[in-house]
Amino acid sequence: MSRPLGSKVTQDSIISGQIVTYHGDPFTLPAEQAVTAQKSAILIKNGLIAQIAPLSTLRRTAPHATVHDHGDALISPGFIDAHAHYPQTGIIASWGKRLIDWLNTYTFPEEQRFADTAYAREIANLYLDFLLSHGTTTVASFCTIHPESVDALFKAAQTRGMRIVAGKTCMDRDTAPQGLRDTAQTAYDQSKALLNKWHGKGRATYAITPRFSPTSTPEQLEALGALWAENPSCLMQTHLSEQTDEIAWVKSFYPNARDYLDTYETYGLIGKGALFGHAIHLEPREIARLQDTGSSLIHCPTSNTFIGSGLFNMAARKADGLRVGLATDTGGGSSFSMLRTMAASYEIGQLTGTALHPAQLLWLATKGSAEALHMGAQIGSIAVGMEADLTVIDLASTPEIAQRSARAQTIWESVFPTIMMGDDRAISKTYVMGIPVA
Incomplete structure (x- = not known):
């Protein structure tokens, strides 16, 4: 430096x-x-x-x-990376799994290591240095369930003067291993303590972070929806409709939900400041509600191809008037580079029938992501x-x-x-x- x-x-x-x-x-x-x-x-x-x-x-x-x-x-x-998992730095480019197997085989074992404060600090510093070397100056990242992982990333960003969006990942369902589960109450209490500590301090923004519906009970989603209602200047980040087998999995846990989005909507986890990663396989009702509520979609092209999730239709979603950001989704995404991410977005655009212009790609990686994060007035x-x-x-x-x-x-x-x-x-x-x- x-x-x-x-x-x-x-x-x-x-x-x-x-x-x-x-x-x-x-x-x-x-x-x-x-x-x-x-x-x-x-x-x-x-x-x-x-x-x-x-x-x-x-x-x-x-x-x-x-x-x-x-x-x-x-x-x-x-560059602004609008959706990432810094705890997955060490497992990036791991071979051969789709989403659910990826989580069980690679992600969850690695995330359990972040109970160790020293390890969390080591990876947080390494990760942000990787980003800066690739020209990325702002990132929105999931942490783990451990408050230590959140503190480590915010402190590393503070040291570097970077804008940062992050939050404690919340999971209380037995679809996650015992070492990565909290409860509805601890998710609320620890997230509240962390947002009070970091949100709005310097260049830090807190994001209330349920991993996704299959790893949270209705009680936890309700608690996090209440926390967001109490702190509306925070963001809320999660995952939506990444893979078709994931959508079927969600339906098995929420049989009365109208669709995947409804599992969030029911508990107030939708609206301006909501960041939905992936959002590939959307139903017409979901698109309409995302439009009506001003929610943001985050396109993760290298992840979608690497894990075999599907093809996000950028042209259609932008024609729908939706806010769309661009992201690496490391480590499901296979690169820390937003240049590589732009290239993958171009390739997916070709496969969905629209060749994105280089000016559009650069805008997505900067202004588009800033607007998706509601930070277009600053970055x-x-x-x-x-x-x-x-x-x-x-x-x-x-x-x-x-x-x-x-x-x-x-x-x-x-x-x-x-x-x-x-x-x-x-x-x-x-x-x-x-x-x-x-």
């Missing part, structure tokens, strides 16, 4: 390159009108974007500012007053990418090879609140 993480900005700085600017939603406007990129520079004061202008202008405006000139590199808002775009979380992308990071990019006739033709073939080598710098951190 180039300076102590989490340290305060003591001097104005200028960052220059090809600056990505958003003018609207590229799913409702022509993509190349909604998203542009052109040579310019950003003046940062106290961690916020103060001015955007040509580099020569900002040198005169702030003659004592530190200048970081990135040439022709693309300056994007920092996700480069504009005056926004927090200066930035990712600098080298559009010629490998010989293979460089030779293709050199033939490009437009900026988006230049960006697309990096989306499809890029990795951490393409991230030449990551800034958190204007501070270079990776």
Whole structure:
């Protein structure tokens, strides 16, 4: 790291390159009108974007500012990973299971280790450093049932100055092993204590976190719905309709529910601030209720293909007017990289009949995810007053990418090879609140 993480900005700085600017939603406007990129520079004061202008202008405006000139590199808002499981860092890319078997074989045994505070801290620090090296500056992550796991992630993010969304994962049904079960009451009490400790402190947001309906009893879902009603500024994150066999599993536990979404809706776990991971196999009633309530969907393409869940129809859900974020879903997702995640989203779009434009993909990984998390006023775009979380992308990071990019006739033709073939080598710098951190 180039300076102590989490340290305060003591001097104005200028960052220059090809600056990505958003003018609207590229799913409702022509993509190349909604998203542009052109040579310019950003003046940062106290961690916020103060001015955007040509580099020569900002040198005169702030003659004592530190200048970081990135040439022709693309300056994007920092990537925002809207759904992940940091405790699964150690089991990422484990072979050969679908969802329920994945949980029993890999996830649950690993998550039991997070009762150990030292282990939780080790993985939290490792995980966030992985994210920063891939250009991700904000993440919404599930923890485990252990309060220690929540404290570890919030503390690691605080040290790095990162925006973070996290919460204690709650499970009280015997579908989870004994070592990973709480109760309706302890889920409520411990979640309340953690949100009082962390929510709104610095850049931290608490998310009330039932893992999903098959691991929570109605009593626990009711308790967590009550907690959210008491603390509506928190977010609520869970899973919805990831696999068809999962949906059948849910019906076996909630035979009177109208559909999977109804198992949450009945207990108040729906509405603005609700983040539903996956949401692949939705019924018409579910789509209508998600629209009516302003709930967000989080698309996890590498996970959906790796675990064999199905194909999320991005074009259809955006046409429905739904908020949609993009996420790695590590470790069910097979990469920490939002570039790889964008590439997988493109591939799924092709299989569902819509080739997503590179401008749409970049918007999903930044502004789209910010809006899904209801943080669009703070992060996700480069504009005056926004927090200066930035990712600098080298559009010629490998010989293979460089030779293709050199033939490009437009900026988006230049960006697309990096989306499809890029990795951490393409991230030449990551800034958190204007501070270079990776």
